[in-house]
Amino acid sequence: MTEVINNLNDTNTPTNDINNDKKKENSNKKNNRKFVINPINNYRKEKKIGEGTFAVVYEGVQLSTGRKVAIKKIKLGDFKDGFDMTAIREIKFLQELKHPNIIELIDVFSNKTNLNLVLEFLDSDLEKIIKAKDVVFSVADIKSWMLMTLRGLYHCHRSFILHRDLKPNNLLISSNGQLKIGDFGLSRDYGEPSEVMTSQVVTRWYRAPELLFGAKEYGYSVDMWSVGCIFAELMLRTPYLPGENDMEQLDIIFRALGTPTEETWPGMKLLPVPSKVEFSIYPKTPWRNLFTAAGYDALDLLEKMLTYNPAKRISAQDALLHPYFRNKPRPTNPSKLPHCTKEDINNSKKRKNLDGEEKISKRLFV
Amino acid sequence: MTANYWESSQALQWKLTQEELEENRKEDLKYITEREYWHLTYYCCNVAFKIGRTMQLRQRIIATALTYFKRFYARNSYRGSEPLLVLTTCIYVATKIEEYPLHIKNVVDEAKNVIGEKLFKFDCANVAEFEFYLMEEMDFYLIVHHSYRTLTKLMLDLKLPVSSIQQAWWITNDIYRTDIPLLYPPHIIAVTIIFIVGVLIPDANKYKDKIKEWFIGLNVDMNEIVELSQEIINFYELWTDYSDRNIYGILKKLRASSSSDNNNNSNKIATDKKK
Numbered sequence: 001m002t003e004v005i006n007n008l009n010d011t012n013t014p015t016n017d018i019n020n021d022k023k024k025e026n027s028n029k030k031n032n033r034k035f036v037i038n039p040i041n042n043y044r045k046e047k048k049i050g051e052g053t054f055a056v057v058y059e060g061v062q063l064s065t066g067r068k069v070a071i072k073k074i075k076l077g078d079f080k081d082g083f084d085m086t087a088i089r090e091i092k093f094l095q096e097l098k099h100p101n102i103i104e105l106i107d108v109f110s111n112k113t114n115l116n117l118v119l120e121f122l123d124s125d126l127e128k129i130i131k132a133k134d135v136v137f138s139v140a141d142i143k144s145w146m147l148m149t150l151r152g153l154y155h156c157h158r159s160f161i162l163h164r165d166l167k168p169n170n171l172l173i174s175s176n177g178q179l180k181i182g183d184f185g186l187s188r189d190y191g192e193p194s195e196v197m198t199s200q201v202v203t204r205w206y207r208a209p210e211l212l213f214g215a216k217e218y219g220y221s222v223d224m225w226s227v228g229c230i231f232a233e234l235m236l237r238t239p240y241l242p243g244e245n246d247m248e249q250l251d252i253i254f255r256a257l258g259t260p261t262e263e264t265w266p267g268m269k270l271l272p273v274p275s276k277v278e279f280s281i282y283p284k285t286p287w288r289n290l291f292t293a294a295g296y297d298a299l300d301l302l303e304k305m306l307t308y309n310p311a312k313r314i315s316a317q318d319a320l321l322h323p324y325f326r327n328k329p330r331p332t333n334p335s336k337l338p339h340c341t342k343e344d345i346n347n348s349k350k351r352k353n354l355d356g357e358e359k360i361s362k363r364l365f366v
Numbered sequence: 367m368t369a370n371y372w373e374s375s376q377a378l379q380w381k382l383t384q385e386e387l388e389e390n391r392k393e394d395l396k397y398i399t400e401r402e403y404w405h406l407t408y409y410c411c412n413v414a415f416k417i418g419r420t421m422q423l424r425q426r427i428i429a430t431a432l433t434y435f436k437r438f439y440a441r442n443s444y445r446g447s448e449p450l451l452v453l454t455t456c457i458y459v460a461t462k463i464e465e466y467p468l469h470i471k472n473v474v475d476e477a478k479n480v481i482g483e484k485l486f487k488f489d490c491a492n493v494a495e496f497e498f499y500l501m502e503e504m505d506f507y508l509i510v511h512h513s514y515r516t517l518t519k520l521m522l523d524l525k526l527p528v529s530s531i532q533q534a535w536w537i538t539n540d541i542y543r544t545d546i547p548l549l550y551p552p553h554i555i556a557v558t559i560i561f562i563v564g565v566l567i568p569d570a571n572k573y574k575d576k577i578k579e580w581f582i583g584l585n586v587d588m589n590e591i592v593e594l595s596q597e598i599i600n601f602y603e604l605w606t607d608y609s610d611r612n613i614y615g616i617l618k619k620l621r622a623s624s625s626s627d628n629n630n631n632s633n634k635i636a637t638d639k640k641k
Contacts, residue, residue, distance in 0.1 A: 081470045082494040083501075088462050091501070092508040096375055108506045110498055159370065188465055191515065 043109070043118060045071055054084050059121065062106070069106060070122070074115040086185035087115060093161055093184040094119075101152030103172060103182040122182070123175060126230070127168035128340040130237055135338045139293065142234045143324070144331035145171070148179035149227060154316040156181070157220045162190045164201040166226035168233060177334035190219060202226060204249050205239050209260070210310050212250050214272035221310040224319070228305030235291050235298070250279065257306060258284030265308040297324040371551060375507035382440055382548045393443040394620070402616045404604055406444060409613045410435065410453050411543040416480045417457060417473075423466065425539065426512060431460035432542040433510045438503050440548060445620045450481055451488045455496045463508050470494060485617070513538055513552035513559070520556060524580055526563070526573065534563045537598065544601045550594055557586055558594045 045058040049070070060071045074087045094105035094117075107118040126145060129135060149171055156163055165186040172182045186201050197218065199211045208225035210218055232240035241256060243249025254260070259281045260268055287299055294302075301324045304314035314322070325331070371377055394403055411432055418428040434456040438447075454477040461468050470490045478486050501508065517538060521531045537559050541547060546555065564570070564577040581588070 082458065082497040083462075085462060085467055088459075088508070091506050092463055095507050096509050108502075110502070115498065189509070 043069065043071060043107075043116075054086055060118075062118070068121040070119045072117040072119060074117070083115065087117075089187050090117065090184045093187050093189075097155065097159060097161065097184075099152055099155040100178060101148045101180055102155060103180045119182075120174070120180075122172035122180060124173040124340045125169055125182075126171040126173065126179065126234075129173065129338065130168055130233060132340045135340065137234075137338050138329075138332070139295070139298075140329040140332045141337055142231075142298075143329070144334060144337055145179055145234060146227075146231055147320075147325055147331050148334065149181070149230065150316050150320050152179070152181040153223055153227065154320060156187075157223070157316050160189055160191055162188050162220060163223050163226075164188060165203060166223055166230065167203045167206045168230055171230070173337075173339070175339075177337040177339065179334070204246065205229060205242050207249065208310070209250065209253055209308055210271065212246055212253075212273070213268070216272075218310060220315060221313040224305050224313050224316065227316075227319070228302055231298075231302050231305060232291070235294055247277075254279060254282050256285055257308070258282055260308040268308070295324075295327070297322070297327050300324070371511060371553070374511060375509065376511050377551065379505060379507050380437060380548065381551070382545075384545075384549065387440055387545055387548070390440055390443070394445055397445060398616055398619050401604075401607075402612070402619070403444070405608055405610075405612060406449065406616050407439075408543055408605065408608050409610050410449055412610065413450070413477070413480055414453060414457060415539070417476050420480065421468070421472070421476055423457075423461065424464065425535075426514065427460045427464045427466060428457070429512050429514070429539075429542050429547075430464055430510045431456040433547050434460060434500065434504065436542075436545060436548050438500060441503055448488070449617075450477070450486050451492055451496055452500065453477075454486075454488065455493050455500050458493055459497060459500060459508075463510075485614070511552045512547075513556040516553050517556040517559060520560060524560070524576065526560075527567065530563045530567050533566060534559045537562065540601070540605070541598065543605070544597070546594065546597060546601075550590075554586065554590060554594065557584065558591045558598065561591055562595050562598060 042063050043060050044063060045060045047059050048056060049059050050057040054075055056073045056075065058071045058073065060069050061067070062069050074084065091105070091108060094103065098104070103122065104120040105117060106120060109116050109118070129137075149166075153163065153166070161184075163181065163184065163186075165183060166181070170181065170183040172180045174180060188197060196216045199214050199216060199218070202208070202211060202222060206226040206229045208218070208222040211222055229240055241249065241252050243252045258264075259279055262269060287294075287302075291299060291302075301314070301319060301322045304322070305319065307313040391403065398406070414428050414432055414435070417423070418425070431453075435453055438452055438456070439449075454473060457477075458468075458470060458473045461473070470493055474488065474490050474493055477488075514535070517534055518531065521534060538555070541555060541559075550558075560577075561581070564573065567573055
């Protein structure tokens with residue numbers, strides 16, 4: 001059955017063809033537009049599946065192909081400032097990034113006052129699977145999810161894009177088990193390393209220490225820290241570093257990984273925060289007792305992802321080349337990965353709303 | 367510039383040909399001459415650069431805005447739209463895309479300031495409304511690659527004097543007044559500008575051999591470079607002839623024909639259809 005869906009997806013190029021045709025008839029487009037299939041009529045919204053602060057998500061159907069899609073309706077409301085930055089970023093990056101492990105933006109259309117993003121329909125995410133207590137997963141399953149995450153992320157990074165909000169909730173899972181990175185509302189293109197950016201990014205539990213220290217110049221390594229946290233969470237089945245606020249977050253990181261020193265993290269003292277705050281000195285908690293089922297190669301990779309010094313932290317490309325992915329057991333075939341049952345949906349819906357609240361404050365930053 | 371320009375939407379969706387652009391221009395050329403067409407274009411570009419200067423925007427933002435402007439007019443006519451509203455919206459969208467979000471009112475006020483209220487009769491609501499149409503006309507492909515970074519990197523590799531880097535930068539800015547950013551990939555533009563600047567260096571002989579050697583080592587089509595440098599030189603010839611005194615007249619010419627000749631127009635469309 002999943003294969004059939006795949007094929008459907010593959011033959012789904014007609015929408016693009018329509019776009020190309022559109023381009024050719026460019027003599028007087030406003031008159032011609034009437035003759036092109038109106039995208040509004042090509043989609044049918046069926047039911048509401050989620051709501052955030054700036055968007056409502058519907059399940060829908062692309063009528064020309066029968067394909068199931070998710071329609072994200074951006075609320076414009078009383079925003080007089082035009083489109084919200086989050087929506088703009090999402091369109092900007094998803095139009096450019098095409099990869100099996102990144103969510104596909106199928107179409108964009110408007111009806112009067114709303115902007116609608118048509119995305120591929122993904123019914124689950126990694127958070128739901130981690131939380132589903134009746135699902136057991138093996139070492140090979142974790143390897144498979146990690147592999148797909150890193151492949152998608154590597155594609156972002158080599159296209160010079162920082163995701164800046166990786167967390168299990170944003171790693172979506174398709175019905176055939178493929179993991180796809182979603183939610184590019186906080187992403188940025190990253191060209192010149194000296195560019196100043198806000199440190200108020202990434203959901204706290206997955207936020208790299210340099211961001212917590214208020215760094216304004218950072219790079220791809222912030223995404224890799226998040227991947228490390230997700231890796232640990234997959235093994236523990238519970239968030240690895242759940243801080244209540246930014247200061248406690250640092251404390252929790254230091255308890256788990258040991259307080260960094262000028263030796264383990266040169267340049268740390270130059271960041272905005274440490275000059276003002278004294279931190280307690282903790283030793284590193286031995287991982288062997290915590291991650292009992294993990295192999296040495298897995299812990300080695302985890303350690304390289306959760307390295308304090310951003311310059312020394314492993315890159316997505318090097319992580320993909322790490323022996324962990326070559327050693328046995330081989331990563332599970334995506335179609336054979338455990339999938340989440342629908343009962344847990346309510347549970348994570350609550351969390352999504354919480355995330356939405358956090359986002360409204362983050363949206364204001366660059 | 368992405369590692370993969372060839373897979374970017376700029377290369378796949380938005381690299382156009384001279385023929386496509388000329389075809390679309392026909393509509394406007396029924397009402398104004400080609401020279402007037404270019405003067406109107408240069409006027410709009412000047413306005414964009416002026417707004418950029420007074421608001422202290424990065425060059426990249428204006429370059430992106432003007433690329434949007436050119437993309438929009440690769441499919442639409444000046445006659446059927448409001449060029450100055452389009453331009454202001456382009457700048458506003460570009461500030462968002464280049465991660466330098468400004469309040470819409472600031473952009474609109476500055477446009478009013480630079481253009482003058484006589485020609486610019488729009489408010490924030492117009493720009494906010496037009497934002498969607500603009501993005502739709504571009505099929506929502508919003509990332510634009512520019513040649514600035516490649517240019518600077520190549521010039522530093524070549525160790526050319528600072529003055530010529532500055533000169534190259536100016537030429538790059540000027541190119542956004544033309545259709546060149548829609549027709550050529552950024553790295554070809556960068557290499558061509560080095561080609562031109564290499565000739566203009568005050569003590570050119572000192573660098574001649576080095577530049578020659580460098581070009582021999584490049585894996586680019588020299589014919590394309592020569593063709594493009596000729597285009598750039600042609601542009602400068604047109605550009606010296608430009609003055610913005612006539613802009614009001616050109617706009618009037620475009621408008622007048624669209625309001626009074628309504629019947630004429632519908633006839634025209636009908637005859638077009640027959641053809």
